[in-house]
Amino acid sequence: MTRQTAETFAAQVLAWLADDNARITGFLSWSGESPSTLAARLTDPGFLLAVIEFLMTDEALLIDACAALGYPPETPLQARSALPGGADFHWT
Template sequence: MAMTQDYAETIALKALGWLVGNEDLLPVFLGASGASQSDLQARAGDPDFLGSVLEFLTMDDAWIIAFCDAHEIGYEVPLQARWALPGGASVHWT
């Protein structure tokens, strides 16, 4: 199944919910992204913001494993979802 933008946004919303429920990781995301607590709800429908959530999540294998295990999805899904959102195209330097 090809990753659609709608499905990618669904995965990103699940990732955002997972982050909000993670007391240790949420402050790290807020600090890294510059987002505030109020931005989380206000920008939850913004594909660019959702892309930043997935971008952050894919920075650490342990985060990916924990998120994917919690939602019973494949470990490759968050990165595929990131690629399907605005600004997520894979960069090739050669």
């Protein structure tokens, strides 16, 4: 997955989160963001990484998002790896 594809996926996930008050409230609480800053942060790779990481905190949410957006469930991990700072760390 390319960085651009990962960024597009993260933006789609954010839009999907925003379509439901409970989902977006959960993200805002988890991230510390405010509704007024979301649009401005869409070009920030660190913010987009946070969107993906939030999605990955809840398997049911991840599966629902991927199904709604038409992506396979492994897409968030692939997107995370393609974004700056999202590479998996191996401690062994």
